Amino acid sequence: MAKFVTSGGAAEDGKKPDPTILRSKEEMRSWSRACRQDGKTVALVPTMGYLHDGHLSLVRCAATRGDKVVVSVYVNEGQFAPGEDLDVYPRDPKGDLAKLAGLCDAIFMPEALYSSDDSHQTWIEAQHLQQPLCGGSRPIFFRGVATVVAKLFNIVEPDIAVFGKKDYQQWLIVRRMVQDLDFPVEVVGMPLLREEDGLAMSSRNVRLSAEDRTGALSISRGLTKMKDAVQQGAKDAITLRQQLVDEISLSGGDVDYVEVVDARDLQTVKTIEQDVVVAVAARYGGVGGVRLIDNMEMSP
Amino acid sequence: MAKFVTSGGAAEDGKKPDPTILRSKEEMRSWSRACRQDGKTVALVPTMGYLHDGHLSLVRCAATRGDKVVVSVYVNEGQFAPGEDLDVYPRDPKGDLAKLAGLCDAIFMPEALYSSDDSHQTWIEAQHLQQPLCGGSRPIFFRGVATVVAKLFNIVEPDIAVFGKKDYQQWLIVRRMVQDLDFPVEVVGMPLLREEDGLAMSSRNVRLSAEDRTGALSISRGLTKMKDAVQQGAKDAITLRQQLVDEISLSGGDVDYVEVVDARDLQTVKTIEQDVVVAVAARYGGVGGVRLIDNMEMSP
Missing domain, CATH: 3.30.1300.10 (Pantoate-beta-alanine ligase, C-terminal domain)
Structure with a gap:
């Protein structure tokens, strides 16, 4: 996989051409369907942006699993309760685009994923897995995660989706959701990455x-x-x-x-x-x- | 649509050849993907079987909306609470197959849709729409309905799904779910049908x-x-x-x-x-x- 790490490589070094940036659900779905029509598989890496090497390792993994790689960048308001850090969650769309150059085929960067009239009311809940750990202090967190992942699966229609096991509980819940709701998606979990001093990347x-x-x-x-x-x-x-x-x-x-x-x-x-x-x-x-x-x- | 009503017509009368019977999720998904690969749209009519003319009117509607029609026949245990009438819910798979002859292209009649080890725990809930009416006396009913419809959407991957407005609350919840979770499915609602004496068909x-x-x-x-x-x-x-x-x-x-x-x-x-x-x-x-x-x- 080392050949993907270089930023100056040419296509023959495994570097992909500049990714297509997709802003609407319709554009995203059309792009993905065109890939499938071409006989290509699509691997999705869902992120909330402000990308670090942990995310990029997921993207590199995705490139080894699917013919085409989509990275979604969207800060999911559905998983933040009032008073949590939605407003100060770090964002850097320009930096994210730069970091992803050469690593993926498309970047899905929507303005909004939820209905603009606040009418959203359908939530996916994992009865048991969402209760412990982060579910204790953040009771709506995992229903928000599961719901946005389902939305992304329905918009991107990927064959493969790559998640980091840093969010171990999230990874288990997504795997469970895929099995329980029969999403036609293979879920891959990657080990968490640490900074040189040992701090988990975040x-x-x-x-x-x-x-x-x-x-x-x-x-x-x-x-x-x-x-x-x-x-x-x-x-x-x-x-x-x-x-x-x-x-x-x-x-x-x-x-x-x-x-x-x-x-x-x-x-x-x-x-x-x-x-x-x-x-x-x-x-x-x-x-x-x-x-x-x-x-x-x-x-x- | 009258030409679909006759049971003895030939293909040129709008009658379809004998439907393919599909028993597993994998067979169902492959069949559907082959249709899409051929450029055909797929319309789904989800049912719990024991079909009556109300159901058949949905199937005829589906045939006017999609190139290929799938009828699913599955008594969804996920929407019955203990003590409800799951055990005595009427079933007649042979009769259902006979009634559907000539009306649809495939019949999805699975043995089971939920994990056999009772590990299923992911449920889709409509916060507000599931509370009133049938939600009052049947508190887990609509989460069971929404969940099995999501499963069917993920297995069949239809372009169109036809529901009866006899189950008006169900129809609203499914429409809301499709919008909230971005399922790429057009939901069509058909008026309820009555017996000659006025009783709603059931x-x-x-x-x-x-x-x-x-x-x-x-x-x-x-x-x-x-x-x-x-x-x-x-x-x-x-x-x-x-x-x-x-x-x-x-x-x-x-x-x-x-x-x-x-x-x-x-x-x-x-x-x-x-x-x-x-x-x-x-x-x-x-x-x-x-x-x-x-x-x-x-x-x-």
């Missing part, structure tokens, strides 16, 4: 102060320690969890949750005897600060 | 005793009287509604609801100054009896 990282950024390293540091302990035979999830909570709190993080959960159904685990995911959400910078999520898969 | 009518059948005629009789009154200037929905409730109750019907609602958003109307729908659900035959629904659109 569009929100730019909003961290230098001090909070240092503090936030406690999350990946704690997770790594815990993974080592589990590999060495530690099974007591309650104790391990508390150690991680303490490490994050001491670094100045306001813990939203730290949970050791079954990797398939997200149910809390007390004794680690199966594949688990340890999921973290913590806020840095107090009220109005930056909420970071991270997770690590671990096996006994 | 698969459940066969379960009525002779006496209850006579009593049940009060529903259409009362609705027709009310429509006449509204056309002659009556506006007081509360009085008109009570007259209809009394007429049905006197005939032996156990009224679940009688409501005068706005035709677009199903909100209760006290003074009729816009297009309304008068919707009725009533049970005949006591506990375990037959629940009938009916409705009539009226304009001041």
Whole structure:
């Protein structure tokens, strides 16, 4: 895949020509149908923009899975509750277009995806998977995610869709939705990427102060320690969890949750005897600060 | 459309050759994609089987709207609560196949549409439209309907889908879902059909005793009287509604609801100054009896 990383390569280096920019649902659907008519498969990477290397790794993966790659860039208001950070969510459409040059075939950058008259009322809910973890403090978050993903699937009609496992719960919910609603889409999950210092890549990282950024390293540091302990035979999830909570709190993080959960159904685990995911959400910078999520898969 | 009504006509009379019977999701999707690849549009008529002339009128309508017509026959367990009439819902797959001969191109008759391990957990909910009318006594009904329609849309991938306005609330919810989730499907609503004596056609009518059948005629009789009154200037929905409730109750019907609602958003109307729908659900035959629904659109 390295050949896709260079920004100055020519087409014969695996670089794609400049992507088509599509602004309306109708344009997007026509483009995609024309691809299928040509016998090409379409891979979609849904994003909220402000792209970082984590996103770009998903786009590169998509290019290995589908003949044509579409990246959608849309900050989904449907997953933000009033008072959350919709207004300050970082945006950089120009930068996003520049970063995607040569990596994808089309960029879907719509003005709006929901009815303009506030009449939208249809929501997709995952009964069990949406309750724990981020569902606790953000009760409408996952219905908003599932709904916008369904909308994108219906507009883009992709054969393949690539999601990052940084949003582990989101990835499980989308996989479940695809199975339960029979969407004809193959869902691919990619490992999360970290900055060199270990911080999970996120569009929100730019909003961290230098001090909070240092503090936030406690999350990946704690997770790594815990993974080592589990590999060495530690099974007591309650104790391990508390150690991680303490490490994050001491670094100045306001813990939203730290949970050791079954990797398939997200149910809390007390004794680690199966594949688990340890999921973290913590806020840095107090009220109005930056909420970071991270997770690590671990096996006994 | 009359040429479609004959059962003995040849292909040049508009009669279609014997339909293909499809049992699996994969077969269904391949069939549909082959049609689209051929440049043909596909019209879907979703049914729960035990077909009557009301259904067949939808199928004939579909044949005028799409190049190829698919009828799905599936009793959707997702819309029945425990204790409802799933087990006694009438079924007659052989009879259905016979009735559909010459009218459609494919019949989708799957064994099962939900995961066999009871793991299904993704449901589509219409926040406001699913609350009134049938939503009152059947709280999981419409999420079951919306969910199975989404599944069918994802499996059949139709260009057009035809629904009966006998299930008026269902029709509004499906239309709303298509708009809110961007399904690439045109939804067509057809007027309800009545037996010669006025009873709204329903698969459940066969379960009525002779006496209850006579009593049940009060529903259409009362609705027709009310429509006449509204056309002659009556506006007081509360009085008109009570007259209809009394007429049905006197005939032996156990009224679940009688409501005068706005035709677009199903909100209760006290003074009729816009297009309304008068919707009725009533049970005949006591506990375990037959629940009938009916409705009539009226304009001041």
